[in-house]
Amino acid sequence: MNTPDLRQERARLAAYAMDLTGRRGGEVTPEILAAEVGVSRARIEAIFPEESDLFDAVVELWFEPHVAIMEEVLASDLPPNRKFYEFYVRRFRRNRAEFRRDPSAFAVLCELGARRFERVRSFVDLADHYLCELIAEAQAEGHFPGLEIDRALTLINQMTVAYTMPDLLQTVDERLTEDKLAAIVDTLFAGLSATDGGASGVSGLRPA
Amino acid sequence: MNTPDLRQERARLAAYAMDLTGRRGGEVTPEILAAEVGVSRARIEAIFPEESDLFDAVVELWFEPHVAIMEEVLASDLPPNRKFYEFYVRRFRRNRAEFRRDPSAFAVLCELGARRFERVRSFVDLADHYLCELIAEAQAEGHFPGLEIDRALTLINQMTVAYTMPDLLQTVDERLTEDKLAAIVDTLFAGLSATDGGASGVSGLRPA
Numbered sequence: 001m002n003t004p005d006l007r008q009e010r011a012r013l014a015a016y017a018m019d020l021t022g023r024r025g026g027e028v029t030p031e032i033l034a035a036e037v038g039v040s041r042a043r044i045e046a047i048f049p050e051e052s053d054l055f056d057a058v059v060e061l062w063f064e065p066h067v068a069i070m071e072e073v074l075a076s077d078l079p080p081n082r083k084f085y086e087f088y089v090r091r092f093r094r095n096r097a098e099f100r101r102d103p104s105a106f107a108v109l110c111e112l113g114a115r116r117f118e119r120v121r122s123f124v125d126l127a128d129h130y131l132c133e134l135i136a137e138a139q140a141e142g143h144f145p146g147l148e149i150d151r152a153l154t155l156i157n158q159m160t161v162a163y164t165m166p167d168l169l170q171t172v173d174e175r176l177t178e179d180k181l182a183a184i185v186d187t188l189f190a191g192l193s194a195t196d197g198g199a200s201g202v203s204g205l206r207p208a
Numbered sequence: 209m210n211t212p213d214l215r216q217e218r219a220r221l222a223a224y225a226m227d228l229t230g231r232r233g234g235e236v237t238p239e240i241l242a243a244e245v246g247v248s249r250a251r252i253e254a255i256f257p258e259e260s261d262l263f264d265a266v267v268e269l270w271f272e273p274h275v276a277i278m279e280e281v282l283a284s285d286l287p288p289n290r291k292f293y294e295f296y297v298r299r300f301r302r303n304r305a306e307f308r309r310d311p312s313a314f315a316v317l318c319e320l321g322a323r324r325f326e327r328v329r330s331f332v333d334l335a336d337h338y339l340c341e342l343i344a345e346a347q348a349e350g351h352f353p354g355l356e357i358d359r360a361l362t363l364i365n366q367m368t369v370a371y372t373m374p375d376l377l378q379t380v381d382e383r384l385t386e387d388k389l390a391a392i393v394d395t396l397f398a399g400l401s402a403t404d405g406g407a408s409g410v411s412g413l414r415p416a
Binding site for chain 1: 401
């Protein structure tokens with residue numbers, strides 16, 4: 001079998017497994033998948049040699065549109081604040097659509113992803129990587145003054161977590177809206193900097 | 209039995225039930241509690257007439273220190289940005305201490321609270337109420353210009369959710385720090401307003 005065929009078959013089986021995961025309410029092993037789709041164990045094992053390969057294929061399938069969104073936004077010629085907003089809102093809309101299409105399947109996939117976070121981490125790292133590029137572009141135009149990129153990254157991640165962590169959709173779906181996300185991005189661009197505004201009250205302390 | 213005695217007994221049993229919930233890994237009913245502490249069913253039923261009364265007593269016990277923190281911060285004479293920071297950081301430190309003392313018990317209590325959120329809602333509403341007071345004080349000094357209080361409330365809740373939602377501790381504990389929380393509060397005070405900064409890109413659109 002040539003490689004494109006193998007890839008196509010892998011993607012087809014991963015899509016089936018993802019759907020089946022939601023319907024069964026738990027992880028689908030290669031054995032279960034083989035029985036469900038009527039494909040031989042040998043065939044499944046040729047495509048997913050390791051137990052975790054099937055899970056990885058499902059994770060890839062889940063994040064594929066997210067990666068495409070991030071790459072499209074980065075390649076666009078929008079100004080930095082517009083890029084930030086699109087970077088978040090497009091992935092948020094995608095998650096929301098998935099959630100509303102089938103809330104219980106969505107919950108199962110989120111829980112699995114959290115439990116086997118080590119298989120998901122590379123996609124989280126990739127999102128961080130792209131966000132760092134956006135931060136650098138923004139800083140080149142004078143935004144987020146004085147902040148190290150890693151510092152800006154962690155602060156922005158924390159202030160936008162309501163729109164990136166799919167679990168939040170499950171509890172406060174109706175409170176998450178595009179216009180609030182836009183207000184959050186506007187707040188970041190208007191207010192995020194290395195300046196100590198005095199909230200912690202320790203800036204005036206000096207060693208004795 | 210007079211009321212103070214009943215209250216004391218109720219609090220003692222709730223503390224026992226909270227501890228037992230963590231150790232058992234699931235909700236403790238009045239029956240289970242009666243068997244565990246060697247108190248008669250009749251006695252337990254006198255103190256917790258409804259099934260949900262015990263759960264409510266545990267929830268109260270959990271939030272008691274949070275309510276005390278919020279009231280103390282509100283009554284202080286700190287400037288608004290310092291109040292905001294203390295309002296969040298003191299409750300965050302309390303949650304973090306509880307989490308680190310016994311992560312699995314903490315996880316069980318969080319999960320129960322999420323599953324029976326209707327019993328927890330009044331405390332979430334109370335926190336919103338206190339936050340509205342803080343927002344009003346801040347606006348009286350010129351912060352968050354132009355925003356309706358409810359709008360400021362929901363935006364601030366979303367931008368600080370990493371420090372209020374106990375679930376986050378369980379996944380990114382080491383990334384949540386006091387100095388980042390202070391930077392977030394500083395960002396809110398420097399940047400949050402009703403001004404459309406253009407992130408959503410729709411401000412220029414007009415009906416055709």
